[in-house]
Every structure is written in C-alpha cells, then in structure tokens.
Amino acid sequence: MSYKIAIDGPAGAGKSTVAKIISKELGYVYIDTGAMYRAFGLFLVNNNIDVNNEEEISKVVDKVNISIKFVQNEQHIYLNGEDVTDMIRTPIISEAASSCSVHACVRTKLVSMQQELARSTSVVMDGRDIGSVVLPDANLKIFLTASVEVRAKRRIKDYEEKGIKKNLDEVMKEIEERDYRDTHRDNSPLTQVKDAILIDSSNMNIDEVVDKIISLADGGSSR
Numbered sequence: 001m002s003y004k005i006a007i008d009g010p011a012g013a014g015k016s017t018v019a020k021i022i023s024k025e026l027g028y029v030y031i032d033t034g035a036m037y038r039a040f041g042l043f044l045v046n047n048n049i050d051v052n053n054e055e056e057i058s059k060v061v062d063k064v065n066i067s068i069k070f071v072q073n074e075q076h077i078y079l080n081g082e083d084v085t086d087m088i089r090t091p092i093i094s095e096a097a098s099s100c101s102v103h104a105c106v107r108t109k110l111v112s113m114q115q116e117l118a119r120s121t122s123v124v125m126d127g128r129d130i131g132s133v134v135l136p137d138a139n140l141k142i143f144l145t146a147s148v149e150v151r152a153k154r155r156i157k158d159y160e161e162k163g164i165k166k167n168l169d170e171v172m173k174e175i176e177e178r179d180y181r182d183t184h185r186d187n188s189p190l191t192q193v194k195d196a197i198l199i200d201s202s203n204m205n206i207d208e209v210v211d212k213i214i215s216l217a218d219g220g221s222s223r
C-alpha cells in the first residue's frame, strides 16, 4: 500500500525543504511540482512566448516535454532532454512559472504527469493544488504557511546563495504579487482544503516542522 503526503502552501513557506527531508526519512519519493511549472515557464521564456497569451501557449503545449529523474533521491528536471534543474530558480522564472500556471492547458498537462508519477509509489508531493486536485485522496494533507516577512527573509537567503542580491521590500512585494496570483486564478487556486492540517512555520524551525509532519504521518501509520 502506498502512502501519499500532500504539502501545499504559498511561495517561501519551506515546503520543498521539509518535503525533501521527510521523503528521505520515510523512504518515499519526493516530487516538487513547482519545478515542473518552472520548467514550462523556462520553455516560454527561452522561446519568447508571452506567458500571458494562452492561445500561443496552447499551440506549443505538445512541444514541451518535461521529465523527471531521481539521482540519489534528488529530483532532476529535464526540459526537452536537457537537465534544467539549476536554471529554474531565478526571479524571472519564478514569475514566468506563476504566470503560465494560470492557464488550463498547462495545468492539465502537468497535473496528469504528477498523478502518473504518484500512481503506484509512496510520495511526498508539494505544490499549490496537491490536496485539492492532484492527490485529493492523499493520506495526509498539510497546508504550510508563514508570514510574508518571514518568507521573504528565507527567499533572500536562497537568492544570496545564488549570488542574487535583493532587498526585503523588493522580495516582500514579489511574494505578495505571487501569492495574489496563485490564490486568485480561476484554475485550481491555492487554497487550504477542508481536510488539510494548517502549519504556520513563522516561528518554527525546519526540524520542528519536519517532526510535526512525521508525527502526523506516523499517527496515520505511514510505516
């Protein structure tokens, strides 16, 4: 029997960091669905296609081939055969991913890929619509959030590690805009589903969040 953990929440809440650790501890596969929207956004940017033009995007959907390989439980993402794992974590691609993810043609393609990846294996999957659309029958659903300021500070740290310098106001604005778009789109907006457990990580460190989720999974006999 496979066990599925869905972690949804806004940008910078720490979803991927905790999901990675939890998947290692439980021996599950970790699937970062945001990386797929980012790879799609990268395709559009590389090919000068307007991320807001659904008609143009629908014409190229079939040309976008996204695949995932796991190297020592690390997810590598491939766009038309090229490993783009290190190219998708820039502010431009964050923006492109969030913008193109509003279109139904993009979501339909990526959601069915995600469901297929999780079909016969235990997974920890993070994103925005995992508990609501991708894995509505997940055994454990978490809605992980934190204040905008805390999330912005975490993002600045990530950027610094990549040599990108940004100030707090700028990143808070970036996050607020992304939150607005992710929660107000017509197609599968980010929302806390009824059966998801809310964790606000504003005053928690990573270990505390991981322990909390693992104890919830243990309660549901995940191993």
Ligand code: DC
Pocket: 011, 012, 033, 034, 035, 037, 038, 094, 097, 098, 101, 126, 127, 128, 129, 130, 178, 182
């Ligand atoms: O989790 P992330 O920051 O890497 O995601 C990038 C964007 O992709 C996010 O702003 C919205 C979109 N996304 C989505 O619409 N649905 C998902 N399941 C995951 C991400």
